[in-house]
Amino acid sequence: MRAARASDGAAMKYFRRQSDEPPHAGATFYFQVSEDFTVQRQLIVAADGKALSYDQAHASDAQGKLQAEPLNEADFSLTEIEAPEFTAAWDQAKPVNR
Numbered sequence: 001m002r003a004a005r006a007s008d009g010a011a012m013k014y015f016r017r018q019s020d021e022p023p024h025a026g027a028t029f030y031f032q033v034s035e036d037f038t039v040q041r042q043l044i045v046a047a048d049g050k051a052l053s054y055d056q057a058h059a060s061d062a063q064g065k066l067q068a069e070p071l072n073e074a075d076f077s078l079t080e081i082e083a084p085e086f087t088a089a090w091d092q093a094k095p096v097n098r
Contacts (some may be wrong), residue, residue, distance in 0.1 A: 011035050014086040015071060015078045030081075030089050037070035043090055051093035063097050 017032045028049035032040045041055040044064065054066035071078065 005053075012040065013037075014081045014083055016081050016085070017075075017077050017079065024045045030086050031067070031071060031078075032086055032090075033071055035072060039067040039071060041086075041090065042066050043086075043093055043095075045089065045093060051095045053090070053093060053095040058098065061097050067098070 011034075013033050013035075017029045017031075018025045019025060019029060024044060024046070026046045030043040030045070034040055036091075042053070044052045045092065052064055054060070054064065056066075059066040
């Protein structure tokens with residue numbers, strides 16, 4: 001997969017993961033990560049469609065926060081996705097925390 005590039009030229013990768021752990025059981029997580037797997041944007045879409053979104057401008061709130069640790073490349077629960085899938089999920093979400 002060819003990585004997308006951020007506005008500063010850094011390569012970005014995109015991942016999706018289904019959660020089976022409380023408090024987000026049944027939710028889908030979307031991540032945009034930099035070359036070193038640092039999370040740049042994160043979207044959590046609950047099974048009922050409610051969403052939470054985090055990025056550098058809105059890194060935390062009472063409902064959660066942007067993942068601080070880089071994603072683990074070896075995490076088998078992550079599925080690498082294309083940039084358009086991430087962008088569509090991000091653009092269509094109606095985050096309740098913004």
